[in-house]
Amino acid sequence: MVSLARxxxxxxxxRYLPAILAICxxxxxxxxxxxxxxxxxxxxxxxxxxxxxxxWVGYPGTQSVNLGRSINADVEYLLRMDGNITAVEPxxxxxxxxxxxxxxxxxxxxxxxxxxxxxxxxxxxxxxxxVRQLLHEPGAxxxxxxxLGQLGVETGNWALIDGKSVHVVATASGLRPLGxxxxxxxxxxxxxxxxxxxxxxxxxxxxxxxxPKNADIVRKxxxxxxxxxxxxxxxxxxxxxxxxxxWMGDTGAGVAVLFMAAIVLLVGLVVASQALxxxxxxxxxxxxxxxxxxxxMAALRRVVLEQxxxxxxxxxxxxxxxxxxxxxxxxxRDIPVSITYQMILVWVGVVLGxxxxxxxxxxxxxxxxxxxxxxx
Amino acid sequence: xxxxxQSGTAVPALSASGISKSFxxxxxxxxxxxxxxxxxxxAELTLIAGPSGCGKSTLLSILSGLxxxxxxxxxxxxxxxxxxxxxxxxxxxxxxTGFVFQGFNLFTALTAIEQVELPLNxxxxxxxxxxxxxxxxxxxxxxxHRANQFxxxxxxxxxxxxAIARALAKKPQLLFADEPTSxxxxxxxxxxxxxxxxxxxxxxTTVLCVSHxxxxxxxxxxxxxxxxxEIRRDWRTESDFDINEHLHATKGIH
Ligand SMILES: Nc1ncnc2c1ncn2[C@@H]1O[C@H](COP(=O)(O)OP(=O)(O)OP(=O)(O)O)[C@@H](O)[C@H]1O
Ligand SMILES: [Mg+2]
Numbered sequence: 001m002v003s004l005a006r007x008x009x010x011x012x013x014x015r016y017l018p019a020i021l022a023i024c025x026x027x028x029x030x031x032x033x034x035x036x037x038x039x040x041x042x043x044x045x046x047x048x049x050x051x052x053x054x055x056w057v058g059y060p061g062t063q064s065v066n067l068g069r070s071i072n073a074d075v076e077y078l079l080r081m082d083g084n085i086t087a088v089e090p091x092x093x094x095x096x097x098x099x100x101x102x103x104x105x106x107x108x109x110x111x112x113x114x115x116x117x118x119x120x121x122x123x124x125x126x127x128x129x130x131v132r133q134l135l136h137e138p139g140a141x142x143x144x145x146x147x148l149g150q151l152g153v154e155t156g157n158w159a160l161i162d163g164k165s166v167h168v169v170a171t172a173s174g175l176r177p178l179g180x181x182x183x184x185x186x187x188x189x190x191x192x193x194x195x196x197x198x199x200x201x202x203x204x205x206x207x208x209x210x211x212p213k214n215a216d217i218v219r220k221x222x223x224x225x226x227x228x229x230x231x232x233x234x235x236x237x238x239x240x241x242x243x244x245x246x247w248m249g250d251t252g253a254g255v256a257v258l259f260m261a262a263i264v265l266l267v268g269l270v271v272a273s274q275a276l277x278x279x280x281x282x283x284x285x286x287x288x289x290x291x292x293x294x295x296x297m298a299a300l301r302r303v304v305l306e307q308x309x310x311x312x313x314x315x316x317x318x319x320x321x322x323x324x325x326x327x328x329x330x331x332x333r334d335i336p337v338s339i340t341y342q343m344i345l346v347w348v349g350v351v352l353g354x355x356x357x358x359x360x361x362x363x364x365x366x367x368x369x370x371x372x373x374x375x376x
Numbered sequence: 377x378x379x380x381x382q383s384g385t386a387v388p389a390l391s392a393s394g395i396s397k398s399f400x401x402x403x404x405x406x407x408x409x410x411x412x413x414x415x416x417x418x419a420e421l422t423l424i425a426g427p428s429g430c431g432k433s434t435l436l437s438i439l440s441g442l443x444x445x446x447x448x449x450x451x452x453x454x455x456x457x458x459x460x461x462x463x464x465x466x467x468x469x470x471x472x473t474g475f476v477f478q479g480f481n482l483f484t485a486l487t488a489i490e491q492v493e494l495p496l497n498x499x500x501x502x503x504x505x506x507x508x509x510x511x512x513x514x515x516x517x518x519x520x521h522r523a524n525q526f527x528x529x530x531x532x533x534x535x536x537x538x539a540i541a542r543a544l545a546k547k548p549q550l551l552f553a554d555e556p557t558s559x560x561x562x563x564x565x566x567x568x569x570x571x572x573x574x575x576x577x578x579x580x581t582t583v584l585c586v587s588h589x590x591x592x593x594x595x596x597x598x599x600x601x602x603x604x605x606e607i608r609r610d611w612r613t614e615s616d617f618d619i620n621e622h623l624h625a626t627k628g629i630h
Contacts, residue, residue, distance in 0.1 A: 001503070002494045004483060011485035011526070289481040292442060293495045293542075294470020296463055372443040374477050375433040375554045 004290070005306035008283070009314075015282065016311055019275035019358070023315025024322065026268025027351040030261065031323040034343050037257050039336035044178040044247040045240035047091070047112070050125040053206035054215045055085075055222075056239045060232045064246035065239065066110065066177065068093050070201040072229035079207045084218045086210050089115040090202030091122050092190040098183065100159035102152025109151075109181045111141075111161060113190025121206055123184060126174040134169040135186040142184040145171040146334035150181060161193055176336065178247055265354065273358030276311065280304055280365030287369035301363050308359025312352045319351065387454075388415035389550060389582035390439055395448030397434055408434045410605040411448070418549075419580040421573045423592055426602035432586040433554050435602070439584065440473055440552045441465040453549055470498060474543025474581075476572070478555035480535040482527040488538045489514060489523040492545045499546065513545035514538070517571055533564025540571055544579070551575060553585040557592065569595045 009016055042049065047065045048056065057079070059069040079088045092113030097106040114122040116135035124132075127142065134140055141161075143151060153159050153168050160166070161183065175182045185193075187202075209218055215235040222233055234242065248254030280287070287300050330337040397409040408431040416422050416439075424432050437443040439450060441457045442465075450457040453472055457465065482491050492510035501509070514520040517537040527535055536556060543551055553572060557565035569585075569592050576583040576597070585592070593599050594613065601609035 001497050002486065002490045004486070004494060007490065008483075008485040285479075285481060286483050289475075289477075289483070290494075290498075291466065292469065292475050293498070293546075294466055294468075294473070295495075295498045296466045296470075299498060372437045374475075374479075374481060375437045375442065376478075 003306070004286075005303045006310060009307060009310050015279050016307075019272055019279065019311045020315045020318065022268060022272040022275050023312055023351065023355050023358075024318040026264055026272065026354055027316060027319030027347075028322045028326070029264045029268075030350060031319060031347055032326055032337075033257065033261060033264065034347060035323075035327060035330075035337040035339050036335075037253075038340065038343060039330075039338040040178060041244045041247050041253070042338045043176055043336050045243040046175065046177050046182075047122065048236050048240040048243065050174060051122045051206065051236070052124050052208055053089075053121040054209040054212045054236055055079075055207040055219060056234045056236060057205040057207070057231050058203065058234070058239075060230050062232065064243040064250075066093075066180065066243075067246075068203040070203055071205070071231045073201055074229060075205050075231050078222060078225060078227075079205060082207075082218060082222060084209050084211070084214055085207045087119065087121060087208040089121055089206060090187065091204040091206060092187050092194075093203035094190055094194050096162045096183075096193060098151060098159060098161055098181070100152040100157065103150075107151060107181060109161070109183045110177065111183045111185055111190050111193055113185050113187040116186040121208055123175070126172050127184065131170050131172060135184070135189070137167065137169065138192070139164070139166045139189055140169040140185065141166045141189070142170045142172055142175075143168060144175040144182065144334075145173055146176055147181045164193055166193075173334070176334070265350070268354050269358055269361075272311075272315075272354060273361035276304075276308060276358050276362035277365045279307075280362050281368055284365070284368040285374070287366055288371045288374050291369055292371035292374055297366070300366050300369065304363050304366065305356065305359045308355050308362065309352070311359075312355025315355060316348065316351050386418055389418040389453060390414075390416035390584065391451050392435075392439060392445075393449050395435075395438060395445040395450060397431070397438060397443075397445050408605050409438070409445070412606055413448075414600060414607055414610075416582060416584055417598070418582045419576060420597035421576040421583040421585060421595070422598045422600065423596035424584070424586045424600045424602055425590065425593060426588060428588055430602050431605045432588070432602055436552055436554055436584065436586045440475070440550070441468050470495075472549050474546055474548040474551045476536065476539050476543055476551070476553040476556045478558050480527070480532075480539050480559075482535055482539060482542075484527055487524045487526055488519060488530070488541075491527075491538055492542045495542060495546055509545045509547075510541070513541040516544060517541045531564070532560050533567060536560060536564070536568050537571065540568070540575070544575060547579070549582060551581050551583045553583065555587050555589070556585065557587065557589055562591070565589070565591065566595075573597075 045065060057075050059071050062068050076088060079085055094111040096109055096111050098109045099106050114120055116132050118129045120132055131142065148154060155168055155171055157168050158165055175184065209215060219233045219235055291300060327337055393413045394411045395409055396411055398405050398407045426432055438445045455468060489510050492513050493506045496506040496509060511520060514523055517540050519534060519537045519541060522530065522534060557568050560568060572583050572585060573595050575581050596613055598612050600607050
C-alpha cells in the first residue's frame with residue numbers, strides 16, 4: 001500500500017516542519033512544566049520520599065511535614081509493640097537561625113535531627129552510612145551542596161545555629177526542601193541546639209514495616225489501640241501527598257500550574273492545527289485528484305489523520321530529545337525537576353492527543369478539495 | 377426508449393439528455409449548458425471541441441460524475457448519475473473512470489510507479505497485482521524506464537504519460553481527458569492523443585476528450601463541435617459511419 005501521508009511527509013518535510021515544531025514546543029513546555037511541578041512540590045516531601053520509613057506519626061492535623069509539632073514520646077512504645085514493625089526512630093525538627101562569617105544577618109533554616117546510625121531510616125536514600133556516621137561528632141551538620149552559597153560556608157567550615165557553633169562535615173544532594181534550607185544533624189546535636197527551649201521532644205516518630213505493602217492495615221490496627229496522647233498516623237505516601245498538596249494549595253501554585261497547562265494545550269492545539277490546515281489546503285489539488293480517482297472523503301480524512309499521527313510522533317520524538325537535554329541541564333544546576341512513569345505516560349498521551357485533535361480540526365481544509373475544480 | 381435502436385450498432389457508454397448547468401457569479405447568472413443531449417459510443421475516442429469558455433469542461437465534469445447538473449439526466453454504463461449520492465458517485469468513479477487533466481495533477485511526493493499504484497490500492501487490489509499492473513501501464517505509455525522518477529524530474533509530456541498510465545492501470549471503461557495536450561508542445565501533444573486513441577481501440581475504452589486544440593480533430597473517431605453550451609455539429613472522421621443517423625440519435629432524445 002502506497003502511503004500518501006508518509007511519502008509526502010518524507011519527501012516534503014519542510015512543509016510539515018511548522019506543525020512538527022508546534023507539537024514539539026507544546027510537548028517540551030508541558031514536559032518541563034510537569035517535571036518542575038513534580039520536582040518543586042515533590043521536594044515539599046523530601047523528608048518522606050528519601051526515607052525508608054513506611055509510617056509517620058506526628059501531631060494531629062499536621063498539614064505538611066514542615067508544620068510538625070512535638071508529640072508525646074510514649075508513641076514509641078505503641079509502635080514497638082506492633083509485630084509488623086521492624087524499626088522505629090524519632091525525628092527532631094528545629095526551626096533555627098543560621099549565621100556564618102560570610103552571611104550578613106541570619107538565614108532561617110530547618111535543623112533535622114536524625115538517627116546517625118547505619119540503620120537510620122530518615123534520609124537513608126540520600127545519605128549513605130559513611131556520610132551519616134560523620135554526624136556522631138557533636139555539632140556536626142550536613143547541608144545540601146546547592147545551599148552552600150546561601151549559607152556562606154564550605155565543607156569543613158564552622159558556623160552558628162542559634163548562637164551555638166556547628167561544623168559542616170559533609171555535603172549531599174537531594175536534601176533541599178521547598179521554601180527553606182535543611183541542615184541535617186544527629187538527634188543529640190538537634191537536642192542540644194534546642195536546649196532550654198522546652199522543645200526537646202521528637203516532632204515525628206517513623207517506623208519501618210517488614211512488608212511496606214501492609215502500611216495501611218498496620219496504620220488502622222495502631223489507631224484502634226488505646227491511645228498514648230494525641231497523635232496522627234500516616235502512611236509514607238499519604239503523608240508525602242498531603243505535604244505536596246498543602247504546598248500547592250497554600251502557594252496557589254496548583255491553580256497556576258493547571259492554568260498554565262491549559263494555556264499551553266490551547267496554544268499548542270491552535271498553532272498545530274493551523275499549521276496542519278495550511279498543509280492540507282496547499283495540497284488541496286492532490287486531495288481533489290485523489291477524490292476524482294474515486295477515493296472517498298472518508299479516505300481523504302484518514303490521510304489527514306495519518307499525517308497528524310506521524311507529525312505527532314515526530315514532534316514527540318523531538319520533544320523527548322529536547323526535554324532530556326533540558327532535564328540534564330536542570331539536574332546539573334540543581335534545579336528541582338523530577339519525573340515519574342505515570343507522568344511520562346500521561347504526557348505522551350496528551351502530546352499525541354494534541355496532534356490527533358489538530359488533525360481533526362485540519363480536516364476542514366479538505367472542503368477546498370473539490371474535484372470539479374480540476375476541470376476548467 | 378431503446379438505445380440499441382438509436383445508435384444502430386451499440387449501446388452508448390454515456391448518454392446525456394437535456395442537461396443544463398448555470399453558475400451564479402455576483403448578480404449575473406451564466407447559463408453554461410443549455411438542454412444539452414449527446415450519446416458517446418463505447419471503444420472510441422470522442423472529441424468535444426469548441427472555443428474557450430463554451431462549457432466543455434463543465435460538460436465533462438457532469439458526464440464523469442464530478443459535478444451534478446441542474447436538470448436533465450446522465451446515464452453512464454447503464455447507471456443513472458443524476459440521482460446518485462456523493463458517495464455513490466465516488467464509488468462509480470473509483471470503479472469505472474480514469475482522468476487525464478490539463479495540469480497533470482500528479483502527486484509531488486510519489487514516484488511515477490507509485491502514482492500509478494495508489495488508485496489501485498483504493499480499489500482493493502493486492503500489492504503484487506498492483507505492482508504488475510503499474511509496470512504494464514507504464515510500459516504501455518513508454519515510461520517504465522522512468523518509473524522511479526518524481527514529477528519534478530519529468531518533462532510535461534512525460535508527466536502526462538504517467539498520468540495516462542495512472543488512469544489506464546485501473547482498467548476503466550470510461551476515460552475522461554480535459555485539454556490533455558494544451559500544456560504540451562506539438563510533438564508531445566500528438567504522442568499523448570495517439571496514446572489515448574490507441575487505448576480506446578486496444579482496451580475497448582470509451583475515451584471522451586475535451587479540447588479547443590483543432591490539431592486533435594484528425595486523431596478522433598468522432599468530433600462534437602460545441603458552442604454556447606450546445607452541440608452544434610457532430611461528425612465522424614472515418615466515413616464508415618452514418619453521420620446523419622447519428623445526428624438523429626443525439627437530437628432525437630429531447
Ligand atoms: N464553479 C464555477 N463558478 C462560476 N462560473 C463557472 C464555474 N465553472 C465554470 N464557470 C463558467 O462556466 C463557463 C464555462 O466554463 P468551462 O470551464 O466549462 O469552459 P471551457 O469550455 O472548458 O473553457 P476552456 O476551453 O477555456 O477550458 C465559463 O464562463 C466559466 O466562467
Ligand atoms: Mg476547460
